[in-house]
Amino acid sequence: MTNKQPLSTAQSIATHLEQMILDGSLAPERKIPSERQLASRLGVSRAIVREALHELHGRGMIETVHGKGSFVAGIVPTVDESTPLMQLYTGHSRTLYDLFEVREQLEGQAAALAAERATEQDQYRIRKAFEAMEAADPLTNADLDHAFHRSIAEASHNPVLLHVLSSLKNLMLDSVQAAVLNLAHRQAFKQQIDRHHRQIYHAVISRQARWAKKAAMAHVRHVSESLRQIEEQEKRLIRAALEPQPAANG
Amino acid sequence: MTNKQPLSTAQSIATHLEQMILDGSLAPERKIPSERQLASRLGVSRAIVREALHELHGRGMIETVHGKGSFVAGIVPTVDESTPLMQLYTGHSRTLYDLFEVREQLEGQAAALAAERATEQDQYRIRKAFEAMEAADPLTNADLDHAFHRSIAEASHNPVLLHVLSSLKNLMLDSVQAAVLNLAHRQAFKQQIDRHHRQIYHAVISRQARWAKKAAMAHVRHVSESLRQIEEQEKRLIRAALEPQPAANG
DNA sequence: GACAAAAAACTGGTCCGACCAGTGGTGAAT
DNA sequence: ATTCACCACTGGTCGGACCAGTTTTTTGTC
Numbered sequence: 378m379t380n381k382q383p384l385s386t387a388q389s390i391a392t393h394l395e396q397m398i399l400d401g402s403l404a405p406e407r408k409i410p411s412e413r414q415l416a417s418r419l420g421v422s423r424a425i426v427r428e429a430l431h432e433l434h435g436r437g438m439i440e441t442v443h444g445k446g447s448f449v450a451g452i453v454p455t456v457d458e459s460t461p462l463m464q465l466y467t468g469h470s471r472t473l474y475d476l477f478e479v480r481e482q483l484e485g486q487a488a489a490l491a492a493e494r495a496t497e498q499d500q501y502r503i504r505k506a507f508e509a510m511e512a513a514d515p516l517t518n519a520d521l522d523h524a525f526h527r528s529i530a531e532a533s534h535n536p537v538l539l540h541v542l543s544s545l546k547n548l549m550l551d552s553v554q555a556a557v558l559n560l561a562h563r564q565a566f567k568q569q570i571d572r573h574h575r576q577i578y579h580a581v582i583s584r585q586a587r588w589a590k591k592a593a594m595a596h597v598r599h600v601s602e603s604l605r606q607i608e609e610q611e612k613r614l615i616r617a618a619l620e621p622q623p624a625a626n627g
Numbered sequence: 628m629t630n631k632q633p634l635s636t637a638q639s640i641a642t643h644l645e646q647m648i649l650d651g652s653l654a655p656e657r658k659i660p661s662e663r664q665l666a667s668r669l670g671v672s673r674a675i676v677r678e679a680l681h682e683l684h685g686r687g688m689i690e691t692v693h694g695k696g697s698f699v700a701g702i703v704p705t706v707d708e709s710t711p712l713m714q715l716y717t718g719h720s721r722t723l724y725d726l727f728e729v730r731e732q733l734e735g736q737a738a739a740l741a742a743e744r745a746t747e748q749d750q751y752r753i754r755k756a757f758e759a760m761e762a763a764d765p766l767t768n769a770d771l772d773h774a775f776h777r778s779i780a781e782a783s784h785n786p787v788l789l790h791v792l793s794s795l796k797n798l799m800l801d802s803v804q805a806a807v808l809n810l811a812h813r814q815a816f817k818q819q820i821d822r823h824h825r826q827i828y829h830a831v832i833s834r835q836a837r838w839a840k841k842a843a844m845a846h847v848r849h850v851s852e853s854l855r856q857i858e859e860q861e862k863r864l865i866r867a868a869l870e871p872q873p874a875a876n877g
Numbered sequence: 878g879a880c881a882a883a884a885a886a887c888t889g890g891t892c893c894g895a896c897c898a899g900t901g902g903t904g905a906a907t
Numbered sequence: 908a909t910t911c912a913c914c915a916c917t918g919g920t921c922g923g924a925c926c927a928g929t930t931t932t933t934t935g936t937c
Contacts, residue, residue, distance in 0.1 A: 385693075385919065387681060399722070411888060422921045424674055427889085428681040431637060435685020443635075444888050444928035475785040482736045483729070490728075537725040541791060635890065661917060672892045677918085694899035694917050 386421055390429035398438055398449050399536045409439060409447040449540075476545060477601035481594050483542050484526065488577055488593035490533035492586040499532035500582055507578045511571070525574065529581060529593075566603050573599060636671055640679035648688055648699050659689060659697040726795060727851035731844050733792050734776065738827055738843035740783035742836040749782035750832055757828045761821070775824065779831060779843075816853050823849060 384392070394409075409415075412430070416423040430447055433439045441447040495503065506528040510521040523546065530539045573596035580589035634642070644659070659665075662680070666673040680697055683689045691697040745753065756778040760771040773796065780789045823846035830839035 387919085391685070413888085424677075424922090425920065427674075428678055428919095431641075431678045431681040432685040435641070435682040441889070442928090443890065444930085446888060446929095475787040478740075478785055479733070479736070479787050479791060482732050486729070486732045535725040535728055536722060537729045537795070541729060541795070545787070545791070637890085663917085674893090675891065678890095691918070692899090693919070694901085696917055 387425050387428040387432065390415075390419060390421070390425065391432040394429065394433060395436070395438060398433075408449065411446060474601055474605065477597055477604075480542070480545055481597040481601070483538060483545070484530075484597050485590040485594035487530045487533045487535075487538055487542060488581055489586040489590035490535060490538070491529045492581045492584050492589040494534045495532040495581060495584075499528070503528045503532060503578065503581060507574065510574065522574075525578075529577065532581070569599060569603075570596070637675050637678035637682060640665075640669060640671070640675065641682040644679065644683060645686070645688060648683075658699050661696060724851060724855065727847060727854075730792070730795055731847040731851070733788060733795070734780075734847050735840040735844035737780045737783045737785075737788055737792060738831055739836040739840035740785055740788070741779045742831045742834050742839040744784045745782040745831060745834075749778070753778045753782060753828065753831060757824065760824065772824075775828075779827070782831070819849060819853075820846070 409430075410418070412423050412426045415426045419426070430439065430441065434441060438450055439447050440450050491499070491503070503525070506521070506525040510525050513521050526546075527539075527543070530542050533539065573592060576592035577589060577596060580586075580592050659680075660668070662673050662676045665676045669676070680689060680691065684691060688700050689697050690700050741749070741753070753775070756771070756775040760775050763771050776796075777789075777793070780792050783789065823842060826842035827839060827846060830836075830842050
């Protein structure tokens with residue numbers, strides 16, 4: 378009908394990147410490789426890459442910041458500091474639990490969908506993330522935990538779900554780290570978490586959607602409740618984690 | 628604190644051209660000056676012009692043909708709101724259903740929480756929204772439908788959930804309108820939707836969380852599946868909804 | 878060692894000039 | 908008048924250069 382002519386290089390690159398974003402290969406966080414990197418990797422000039430990126434920008438799929446890079450646009454308006462929501466839970470930790478409440482639902486859905494839809498490649502990625510997490514120190518665990526959950530979210534093959542979950546994670550990034558760090562200190566909690574992870578992992582791999590969903594939801598709920606429990610013990614848990622290390626060594 | 632960065636040259640040129648196109652300064656024929664012309668006229672390099680044009684192409688406002696030039700895209704003035712994921716499903720309608728997939732979950736949760744947590748004031752608001760919706764014409768129904776669902780989401784007293792749902796709704800605003808409009812035309816669908824609304828309403832008001840959740844989820848799923856069904860009948864459903872009132876009076 | 882200042886090494890933004898590849902008009906050869 | 912080579916358009920691609928922000932590393936000082 379219209380144009381069957383070979384797409385211009387920029388077009389196909391844009392389409393390619395778009396596909397990667399939709400697939401989740403490019404997570405909604407800070408990830409898109411630098412222009413020079415893309416250029417050399419794809420064997421084209423930087424100008425072409427820039428044109429492709431502008432194309433995507435026009436579609437509202439990415440944002441670009443001078444000096445920093447290009448990022449996959451978040452669905453939920455990426456809250457930086459000034460966002461009302463941010464202050465909300467910074468001051469009122471209750472919102473943190475609202476966050477968990479929503480996350481519980483979505484992680485459950487993600488796990489269920491992952492169990493149903495994961496390709497072999499997805500399963501491989503999930504396994505890798507899981508094994509890396511198991512073999513890690515409790516201290517460096519935070520990122521790996523994140524990676525594990527994301528690998529599952531990616532396997533859901535629902536870009537919307539992936540983006541929303543990513544946004545939520547961003548939203549609670551600081552506090553989650555505080556949580557994991559603090560939970561990891563307590564052997565009992567950590568073991569429970571590991572058990573949950575194992576359950577999720579096996580459920581997804583063995584394609585048992587219901588089980589996966591339940592396990593994932595239980596996991597999030599457990600983390601949330603553990604956190605709440607701890608918070609009552611040490612009220613200043615989150616505040617401490619958010620404050621700029623007072624550099625008090627003595 | 629947000630992004631007040633002076634728009635890049637390419638950005639402002641793109642915006643400028645967009646404005647001209649919308650104003651009609653550039654009619655939909657063989658319009659847009661050549662890249663070299665624009666470059667010299669605007670006092671920028673051709674690369675910048677090309678980036679701007681790609682931006683517009685990404686928004687679907689222009690088409691470019693090798694050897695001929697760039698042209699204002701057909702009769703379909705692009706949607707002004709360039710929301711992040713908006714374009715996403717414009718091209719890939721699959722994403723629309725991903726959106727519904729997530730929404731199903733969250734609307735269910737919202738309804739359940741609303742049933743549990745709604746204050747008297749919430750219930751009052753919900754009732755008002757519901758009654759307004761019932762007494763309305765099928766045509767003006769879209770906004771009222773929106774309002775009804777939001778009143779429930781608000782009653783969940785989970786700001787995060789509200790926030791996310793709001794974002795998702797924004798993303799599918801046009802298509803939802805298309806959906807409602809198209810579903811409303813068909814008595815069978817409309818009655819089913821009304822029934823769902825009634826169920827949700829009563830479940831929430833009578834504080835039956837499980838029921839509310841089920842009804843809400845069924846509702847979203849029904850809308851999604853109805854839409855899918857219709858889409859197969861009339862492939863151009865969404866496109867039509869996105870097109871500017873053809874101003875066809877005769 | 879701790880810490881702040883300077884430097885280097887990123888990132889994107891812009892420009893230039895060149896050349897390739899389609900398109901269309903003009904004029905010469907037929 | 909038709910045909911065809913040519914040339915002046917158009918967009919497509921390239922490479923290198925430089926500017927301007929950001930982040931990391933190094934360095935110099937206490």
